Amino acid sequence: MPFEKSSGDTTKFAPSPRSTREDLEADHRLVVSEKTLVNLLTAVSSNVAVLNPQRQVVFASEDFLKFRGLTLMAPLLGLRPGEVMNCVHSLEEPGGCGTSESCTVCGAINTIWESQISDSKVTKDWRITVKENEGLGTLDLEVTATPWVLSGRNFTVLTVKDVSSDKRKNSLERIFFHDIVNTLGGLNGILELLADYSDLNEGKELLDLSQKSSQDALEEILSFRQLRMAETGELNVLSNLLDPDTILDEVVSKLKFHPVAEGKMIEIDTKDSFFKIYSDRILLERILINMLKNALEAVPKGSTVVIGFRSDNSLGLFWVKNPGEMSRPVQLQVFQRSFSTKGTDRGLGTYSMRLLGEGYLGGRVGFTSKDGFTEFFISLPIQSGL
Numbered sequence: 161m162p163f164e165k166s167s168g169d170t171t172k173f174a175p176s177p178r179s180t181r182e183d184l185e186a187d188h189r190l191v192v193s194e195k196t197l198v199n200l201l202t203a204v205s206s207n208v209a210v211l212n213p214q215r216q217v218v219f220a221s222e223d224f225l226k227f228r229g230l231t232l233m234a235p236l237l238g239l240r241p242g243e244v245m246n247c248v249h250s251l252e253e254p255g256g257c258g259t260s261e262s263c264t265v266c267g268a269i270n271t272i273w274e275s276q277i278s279d280s281k282v283t284k285d286w287r288i289t290v291k292e293n294e295g296l297g298t299l300d301l302e303v304t305a306t307p308w309v310l311s312g313r314n315f316t317v318l319t320v321k322d323v324s325s326d327k328r329k330n331s332l333e334r335i336f337f338h339d340i341v342n343t344l345g346g347l348n349g350i351l352e353l354l355a356d357y358s359d360l361n362e363g364k365e366l367l368d369l370s371q372k373s374s375q376d377a378l379e380e381i382l383s384f385r386q387l388r389m390a391e392t393g394e395l396n397v398l399s400n401l402l403d404p405d406t407i408l409d410e411v412v413s414k415l416k417f418h419p420v421a422e423g424k425m426i427e428i429d430t431k432d433s434f435f436k437i438y439s440d441r442i443l444l445e446r447i448l449i450n451m452l453k454n455a456l457e458a459v460p461k462g463s464t465v466v467i468g469f470r471s472d473n474s475l476g477l478f479w480v481k482n483p484g485e486m487s488r489p490v491q492l493q494v495f496q497r498s499f500s501t502k503g504t505d506r507g508l509g510t511y512s513m514r515l516l517g518e519g520y521l522g523g524r525v526g527f528t529s530k531d532g533f534t535e536f537f538i539s540l541p542i543q544s545g546l
Contacts, residue, residue, distance in 0.1 A: 169255075173263040174273070176255025179214050184238045187218040190311060197310075201317060210308070211316040215240045215258060215272055224320070241268045241318065245299070246290045265492050268303050272316055275305035282306075286320075287493070296518075298511070395443075397520050402437045402444065404469040404476065405430055411448045412467065420453055423461030429468035435542040437476050439521055444538075447513050447525070448478055451536045454510065455482035458534070476542035481535040491529055513538070 169175055179187070191210050192198060198219070201208050206223035217236045225231060228244060242250035242257030252260035258269045267286030275282040286301040302321040307314065408428050415421055437444070448467070455465045465482045486494065495514045513536070517525040523540040 171255050171259035172253065172261045174215065174258035174269055176253075176259045177214065178238065179212055179216060181238070184212070184216060184218055187212050187313065187315075188233070188237060190313065191219040191315070194310060207320045207322075209236075209241075209244070209318045209320070211241075211272065211318055213276075213314055215269075215316075217241075217244060218315070227320070227322070241272075241303075241320075242266070242288070245288055245301075246292070248289050248291050248296065251291075261488075262492050265489050267301070268318075271303050271305045272318070275307055275316060276314075279307050289495070395516075395520060397440045397443065399438055399440050402439055402441055404435065404437060404478070407437070407441070407444060407448070407478070408467055408469060411445055411452060414445075414449060415452050415456065418453070418456075420456040424456055424459060425464040426452070426456075427464055427466045429466050431468070431470040435471055435476055437540050437542060439523075439540055443516050443521055444478070444540075447517050447521075447538055448480070450510070450513050451478075451480040451538075454536070455480045455534070458482055458484055471542055472539065474541060475539040477537050477539045479535050479537040481533055483533055485532060486529040486534055491527075494527065495525075510536075 169177065201210075202221040202223065206221065207227050208221040209217050209224055210219035212218050216238045217240070220233055220236050225233065225236070228236070230236065236244055240250070240257035241247075242263075247257065249260045249262040249266070250257040252262065257263070258266070263269050266288075267284040268288075271282050271284040271286070274284075281304060283302065283304040286299075286303045288299045288301060290297050290299055300323050302323050304319045304321075306317040306319075308317045309315070408430065412426050412428060416426055452465065452467055459465060459482050463483055465480065467478075467480045469476060469478050471477070494510050514525045517523045517538045521538075521540060523538050525536070525538050527534065527536045529535075
């Protein structure tokens with residue numbers, strides 16, 4: 161554990177004790193009394209906050225206040241970075257920001273800590289899920305921590321830059337072009353082989369493969385468009401009664417010949433198939449395709465991935481299960497936009513599952529990873545088909 165904790169502190173990461181109100185106000189007066197330094201800080205970087213050793217805000221620039229929709233400093237005094245940003249994890253433990261297990265992978269907390277122990281400027285990415293008026297949102301931030309000693313007091317100057325728009329645009333484009341180039345490259349190879357056949361009947365299998373590859377390319381384009389529309393709130397939901405068996409068959413048919421499924425088995429396991437799901441077929445299939453694709457990518461050749469449906473009281477659960485467990489740090493970040501264990505060209509699959517499944521279908525998207533297996537699921541209301 162990097163932070164020094166006092167006895168009795170039950171935090172799961174950084175220390176929870178905070179300064180008294182009197183000490184916070186004294187630190188605030190000390191910082192604002194250095195007008196020249198304060199003006200320099202705000203001139204160099206607009207979104208600036210000064211933290212005390214307990215990671216609490218004692219000063220915020222005017223631009224930082226505007227960034228958080230405020231005009232006065234008072235509401236921020238004594239808050240920690242995650243609390244300022246409405247991070248969902250800042251509410252998980254009584255100690256607030258920095259004290260939950262999720263905080264162990266937080267870019268802001270780790271930036272502050274590294275800056276404190278190295279006595280140097282440190283910059284990191286800060287991916288954060290925030291509580292908004294209409295639900296949950298995601299921010300991609302760049303955070304820099306710089307040590308500052310003032311009248312013998314140790315402070316940390318924290319600058320925050322919102323790079324969400326650039327990160328989102330770059331991630332979407334990178335992933336889209338990665339997938340579409342791979343698909344079209346495979347299609348081009350098939351067509352080159354097909355050109356050597358004088359008898360088209362002999363090349364029937366290649367013709368079928370080329371048709372499948374062109375369908376995959378179309379699916380990638382449609383997926384990209386759906387995600388862009390979902391993030392801008394432009395996506396329409398068209399719900400109908402759906403048969404779980406039919407949905408599962410459709411999803412498997414779209415991936416069983418995909419390159420990620422090569423040398424791997426896909427099994428369908430259904431229970432309570434007499435129930436119906438009232439949902440949007442296209443969006444639900446997109447979520448399940450992402451779940452199945454991720455599972456297939458996570459296992460070696462010779463493995464079996466199972467996709468299925470089961471009822472749980474008034475809910476129907478579509479699920480995908482594969483052998484292998486995710487590490488705890490991965491579990492804590494798995495639904496964050498642009499996080500991936502697969503490299504820079506990945507990272508929106510699990511994020512889009514939750515965005516579409518919870519933001520548009522009104523379901524719940526989650527996972528379990530234990531006992532040698534990982535299972536992702538989406539739960540939705542069910543209706544009896546009898």
